Amino acid sequence: MIELRNLEKRYDNPLTGQPFYAVKDLSLIFPSGEITALLGPSGCGKTTTLRMINRLIEPTAGQILVEGENTQSLRPEALRRRIGYVIQQIGLFPHLSVAQNVATVPDLLGQPKAKTRARVRELLELVGLEPGQFGDKRPSELSGGQQQRVGVARALAADPPVLLMDEPFGALDPLARDKLQEAFREIQHNLKKTIVMVTHDIDEALKLGDKVALLNAGELAQFGTPDDLVRRP
Numbered sequence: 390m391i392e393l394r395n396l397e398k399r400y401d402n403p404l405t406g407q408p409f410y411a412v413k414d415l416s417l418i419f420p421s422g423e424i425t426a427l428l429g430p431s432g433c434g435k436t437t438t439l440r441m442i443n444r445l446i447e448p449t450a451g452q453i454l455v456e457g458e459n460t461q462s463l464r465p466e467a468l469r470r471r472i473g474y475v476i477q478q479i480g481l482f483p484h485l486s487v488a489q490n491v492a493t494v495p496d497l498l499g500q501p502k503a504k505t506r507a508r509v510r511e512l513l514e515l516v517g518l519e520p521g522q523f524g525d526k527r528p529s530e531l532s533g534g535q536q537q538r539v540g541v542a543r544a545l546a547a548d549p550p551v552l553l554m555d556e557p558f559g560a561l562d563p564l565a566r567d568k569l570q571e572a573f574r575e576i577q578h579n580l581k582k583t584i585v586m587v588t589h590d591i592d593e594a595l596k597l598g599d600k601v602a603l604l605n606a607g608e609l610a611q612f613g614t615p616d617d618l619v620r621r622p
């Protein structure tokens with residue numbers, strides 16, 4: 390589980406000195422083994438919150454606990470082991486093959502090559518890409534949906550308990566999106582990761598989220614199951 394305690398990100402306007410709170414006094418629990426959709430309009434602080442969890446952005450106040458440990462006291466490698474990250478712009482390395490892309494983190498962590506090889510094949514199967522057919526291809530030879538599948542496989546490669554996803558289906562056409570959402574639901578059904586999924590799409594949040602956290606102007610507006618949210622006026 391991930392716990393945010395009074396999390397804050399303040400930016401001071403360099404011209405006026407006026408403070409601006411991208412995230413303000415945010416206390417929230419993302420339960421273990423569940424998908425929590427972090428929902429809200431553009432600019433409400435979703436990405437900032439997500440990036441504070443993996444410490445790509447430093448909070449100006451508050452704490453983040455991942456599986457009970459304060460992320461501030463974790464070394465970067467320890468954080469990478471615990472947290473996988475999937476973004477809309479994918480960010481696959483174009484000069485590496487699909488399999489090499491998936492193997493990036495295990496290789497970085499110095500895991501045994503033979504184990505990684507087997508793991509890469511397993512992950513490609515898991516996201517619905519036949520390893521023999523796709524493993525040695527370059528990302529540019531794949532469709533957007535297939536590339537995004539590789540992105541998911543890569544994020545799962547080191548088997549982190551936590552997965553952070555920023556608009557993971559946002560760049561896909563509706564058909565590819567539906568297919569990947571289905572595959573993803575199946576994956577989560579088997580793996581039961583703690584997932585935080587940023588989206589501005591309410592249908593997606595209600596469809597995939599076990600819980601939905603609604604942000605408004607950097608603050609928590611609502612938190613509950615999809616049923617809780619639709620029942621409320």
Ligand code: ADP
Pocket residue numbers: 400410411429430431432433434435436437438
């Ligand atoms: P969302 O992901 O919900 O669209 P963000 O978390 O990206 O929103 O941004 C929240 C707010 O913080 C926005 O108003 C954005 O303009 C502001 N913001 C983000 N980064 C910076 C920055 N480096 N300096 C000043 N303001 C920023």
Ligand code: ADP
Pocket residue numbers: 486488489490492496502503505506507509510520524525
């Ligand atoms: P090496 O020669 O050490 O395997 P590579 O650059 O060929 O190095 O591969 C880098 C990583 O990608 C390794 O961890 C390897 O296991 C993995 N890898 C490469 N090709 C495949 C493949 N076709 N199937 C599974 N894993 C692969």
